[in-house]
Amino acid sequence: MKRRVVVTGIGIVSPLGLSAAATWAALLSGTSGIGPITRFDASSFAVRMAGEVRGFDPAVWIEKKEIKKMDPFIHYALAAAQEAVDASGLSITSANATRVGVHIGSALGGLTIIEREHTKLHREGPQRVSPFFIPAAIINLASGQVSIRFGAKGPNSAPATACAAGAQAIGEAFRMIQFGDADAMLCGGAEAAVTPTGIGGFAAMRALSTRNDEPTRASRPFDKHRDGFVMGEGAAVLVLEEREQALARGASPLAEIVGFGQSADAFHLAHPSEVGDGAARAMEQALIDGGIPPAEVGYLNAHATGTPAGDLAEALAIRRVFGAVVPPVSSTKSMTGHLLGAAGALEAAITVLVLRDGCLPPTINVDEPDVDFDCVPRTARKASLNYAMSNAFGFGGMNVSLLFRRAES
Numbered sequence: 001m002k003r004r005v006v007v008t009g010i011g012i013v014s015p016l017g018l019s020a021a022a023t024w025a026a027l028l029s030g031t032s033g034i035g036p037i038t039r040f041d042a043s044s045f046a047v048r049m050a051g052e053v054r055g056f057d058p059a060v061w062i063e064k065k066e067i068k069k070m071d072p073f074i075h076y077a078l079a080a081a082q083e084a085v086d087a088s089g090l091s092i093t094s095a096n097a098t099r100v101g102v103h104i105g106s107a108l109g110g111l112t113i114i115e116r117e118h119t120k121l122h123r124e125g126p127q128r129v130s131p132f133f134i135p136a137a138i139i140n141l142a143s144g145q146v147s148i149r150f151g152a153k154g155p156n157s158a159p160a161t162a163c164a165a166g167a168q169a170i171g172e173a174f175r176m177i178q179f180g181d182a183d184a185m186l187c188g189g190a191e192a193a194v195t196p197t198g199i200g201g202f203a204a205m206r207a208l209s210t211r212n213d214e215p216t217r218a219s220r221p222f223d224k225h226r227d228g229f230v231m232g233e234g235a236a237v238l239v240l241e242e243r244e245q246a247l248a249r250g251a252s253p254l255a256e257i258v259g260f261g262q263s264a265d266a267f268h269l270a271h272p273s274e275v276g277d278g279a280a281r282a283m284e285q286a287l288i289d290g291g292i293p294p295a296e297v298g299y300l301n302a303h304a305t306g307t308p309a310g311d312l313a314e315a316l317a318i319r320r321v322f323g324a325v326v327p328p329v330s331s332t333k334s335m336t337g338h339l340l341g342a343a344g345a346l347e348a349a350i351t352v353l354v355l356r357d358g359c360l361p362p363t364i365n366v367d368e369p370d371v372d373f374d375c376v377p378r379t380a381r382k383a384s385l386n387y388a389m390s391n392a393f394g395f396g397g398m399n400v401s402l403l404f405r406r407a408e409s
Contacts, residue, residue, distance in 0.1 A: 005177045006253035006407065008246050009088025009239035010349045011080035011188075015051030015232050015336050019083060023336075023346075024353050027361040028380040032216035032335050034230050039194050047203045049215035050194045051232030051337025069132040070145060071110030076235035076342075077142035077190035078149060085150060088239040089251055090184060092150045099183040101154030102147045103173045104190055104237065105165030107341030107394070110137030111195045142190045146237075154182045160341070162394025163303075164262075165189050166236065167344025167402055171260035173240050174402075183242045188345035190235035199231060205270065209306060217365050219338075221304035221331035222311055222375045224368040229305035232337025236345035238352070253407040255352040258292075258387075261285025265397025271309055272393065276317030279303075279391065282399035283321045286389060290403040294322045297403075298385025299354050301347045303393045304331035304363075305338045314391065315371045326373035328383065330363045344392025348402050351390040355406045358383055 012019060015033030016026035026033065033051045042048040058067045058075040061082055067075070081104075085092075092100050113136045120128050135141050140158035147156050155176050159168040166189020173185035193199075202208050209228040211218035220226040246253060263285065265278035272279065287294055300318065304311045311331075318326055332350055339346055354360060359382055366377040385406065392400045 002178045003180065004243035004256060005174050005240050006243045006246050006256045007238050007352050008090065008241050008251045008253055009084040010254065010352060011083030011087065011237045012346060012349055013053055013056065013076045013080050014234040014346060015053060018056060020349065027332055027335055027350065028359060030362050030364050030378060030380065032364065034215045034218055034337055036215060037194065040196055042199065045199055045203060046210055047199055047208045048212045049218060049230060050199065051230055052194055053234050069136055071113040071136050072192035073106055073110060073190045074142050074145050076192060077104055077146055077237065080188065080235040080237040081146045081149065081186055084186065084237040084239045090239055090241065092152055096183065097151050097153040099154055100152040101156055101173065101176060101182040101185045102143045102152050103157045103169040103185060103187040104143040104146060105159035105161065105169040105341050106139045106142060106190050107160065107162045107165055108191065108193045108198065109139040111193050111198050113137040115195055115197055146186055152186060161398040162396060163340050163343055164392045164394035164398040164400045165341035165344065167348055167390065167392035167400040168262065170238060170345060170348050171262065171400055171402060174257050174260050177240055177242050183245050185240045186237055187240060188235065188237035189342035191340045191342040192233045193340055194231055194233050202231065207307060219306050219334045220365040221302065221306045221334050221363055222369050222371050223366045224370040226306040226308060226311065228307055229333065230337040232339040234339055234346065235342050236349045238349060255355045255407050256405045257402065258405045259286035259290030259403030261289060261401040263399045265399065267397050270395050272313035274313060276313040276320065278397055278399045279314055279317035279393055280320045282401040283317065283389065283391065286401040286403040292387060295325055297327045297387045297389050298383060299360055299388040300327055300329045301351045301390040302329050302331045303391040305333055318373065328360055328374045328376050330361055330376040332361050334364045344400060347390045347392065351388045351404055354388050355385065355404055358385065
């Protein structure tokens with residue numbers, strides 16, 4: 001029999017704040033975390049804005065001598081994981097360490113370190129490349145460093161399924177606990193791609209908004225005048241636990257995860273199928289997995305990034321799945337930007353907070369919506385709901401949907 005799985009802790013580092021509480025408060029107030037790029041001189045770039053993490057000091061979470069051995073995406077993962085574990089009250093000891101695992105995904109990994117060491121190689125020669133270069137940059141070292149930090153010796157993995165990676169990490173961690181391979185998992189995503197290569201690469205694809213003169217209004221999911229996504233960065237980590245274990249130790253679950261769906265478009269390396277077929281199948285599978293009809297879902301946190309084709313495909317998929325009764329749908333990327341491999345984890349965490357507090361975050365910057373359902377425009381609002389879903393889709397046609405249920409009182 002499948003075991004029940006609950007969320008007992010959340011940690012967030014985002015363009016809206018350095019904690020889950022700060023991020024959640026900013027979301028409910030409709031605050032934008034988008035601004036001019038300060039990481040590097042972007043004056044010659046077509047895109048000069050991003051959702052940067054501001055005020056983050058890695059020394060708060062990491063020993064100073066260790067900081068330079070890690071890319072910023074790992075710094076963010078460690079900070080988010082520490083907050084999540086502290087919030088959950090989970091104690092990882094020699095008695096349970098082999099039953100606690102870590103799954104943290106990323107789309108691009110250590111771009112900052114890759115750029116730095118590549119420059120050093122060409123300017124100073126191969127002998128000057130740091131011996132920490134590889135472990136500082138590779139995607140699985142977010143999971144690796146978190147497992148080392150907490151002594152978690154259970155299943156360890158690092159999905160790299162583009163912008164679906166963080167959500168897939170949560171879904172796979174859910175399965176691990178459901179089927180008895182672990183009793184608790186630290187799972188989510190981390191990204192730090194606000195770099196010259198990151199911005200330059202996506203700009204060259206014409207995937208990014210170019211509203212440089214009004215950055216806080218540049219991320220416009222579901223709006224008729226959207227022109228691309230805005231790059232964001234950060235990390236989100238959830239602590240998942242087998243429900244009976246969590247209750248036995250006195251934990252207070254924030255929500256229960258009940259469904260996980262994933263699919264492939266098998267269509268194009270960067271564009272979704274026009275009718276949103278793969279996205280619809282992922283949502284349908286999550287509902288089947290959770291054993292509920294579509295009408296039971298009271299909120300959907302959309303993947304919607306603000307690209308013309310992507311938002312349209314997802315809207316068509318949502319209409320296919322939910323028919324005439326589409327729940328309120330919002331895209332919090334309108335405030336955070338798109339955190340790539342961390343996006344699905346951040347938005348899963350937000351969906352849990354929606355269920356905990358009964359409040360729907362808005363989609364800001366929707367002046368002329370081009371969807372025919374409620375996208376919670378501009379202002380947060382209270383709602384009574386038992387189930388909520390979040391979507392995450394990635395290049396290569398990777399689709400993940402997660403279904404959560406309000407925690408039982």
